[in-house]
Amino acid sequence: MKQTPLTALHIDLGARMMPFAGYNMPVSYTTISEEHINVRNHVGLFDVSHMGQFFLKGENALELIQRVTSNDAAKLSVGQAQYSCLPNKKGGIIDDLLVYKLNEDEYMLVVNAANISKDYNWIMAANDLGVSIDDRSDQMALLALQGPKATQVLEKVTAIKVDQIPYYYFGVGEVAGIANVIVSATGYTGSGGYEIYLDNKDAVKVWQVLLESGQEESILPIGLGARDTLRLEMGFCLYGNDISDETSPIEAGLGWITKTKKEASFFSKETFQDQRKNGVLRKLVAFKVDDKRVPRKGYEITDVEGQIIGEVTSGTMSPSLDIPIGLGYVSTGNHDIGSKIGIKIRNKVLA
Secondary structure, eight states: OBOOTTHHHHHHTTOEEEEETTEEEEEESSOHHHHHHHHHHSOEEEEOTTSEEEEEESTTHHHHHHHHOSSOGGGOOTTBEEEEEEEOTTSOEEEEEEEEEEETTEEEEEEOGGGHHHHHHHHHHHOOSOOEEEEOTTTEEEEEEESTTHHHHHHTTBSSOGGGOOTTBEEEEEETTEEEEEEESOOSSSSOEEEEEEEGGGHHHHHHHHHHHTTTTTOEEEOHHHHHHHHHHHTOOOBTTTBOTTOOTTTTTOGGGOOTTSSSOOTTHHHHHHHHHHOOSEEEEEEEOSSSSOOOTTOEEEOTTOOEEEEEEEEEEETTTTEEEEEEEEETTSOSTTOOOEEEETTEEEO
């Protein structure tokens, strides 16, 4: 398994470790529920250095990004980030990603850890434009400082005016004495905060400084377990569960990042235009369960008559609501807010 620059620190902190996307990653340090609630109410620090970073540079960098992504990167200004996806040629999703505009001819793409090689090869195959593509995934660390008190913590250790960075914008500057750090007002928790991109060699120092400076704000290190429950409460998609090579962004409720009216042609554009015009057969929905049993990926979903209409893609016990929640695809017509569905667990159907 690969290690992040912080793996030894996680073990020293007593984290429960497990393999994730080829990396040895912390699942939790205390309990998932405690860490989750701490992010919602205070602030938490995540190691997400397993994520991938590609740097695209050249006069045709934007043209290449427009060709391979579904969103309209032409609308980005320098210092702005954008959520997007890489469509394949059959209407599915190769990956979801963030696009950062660093300069007029330079961009950073942030991709999921399990898809780094797949994404890199896909973009390279589309690159007949002379764009320089530098995969720095193994050289860069990524920390996520998330929660309502994240700004208070970060302000203590940087001159960047982080309170003035709008959502989905970023600044570059010194953090904890380290120069050229990218601080982005993005995250995967729904509780606000920042993602901090830096060199591997500086990750341990910045991690330790942030944990120390956040004591007054009740900071805790947070594992991937709470990262998953936090994102699921927000209805954020997880690649490999809720979106995949077999799911359309239109089906997944990601029509807002699928700009079929942008001038540039991109893979599956015509398919998505057709889905917009004629509709799709299934939709991704969020649901809550009137029971204490948790729905799991792959469980069948039924309508009120008991007919199978889809399946669960993600499920958990929501620490904020103290009820089971989930995401899943259901046939169109059963997707409206307020619709009654059933989750089939063995021989029982939960409302």
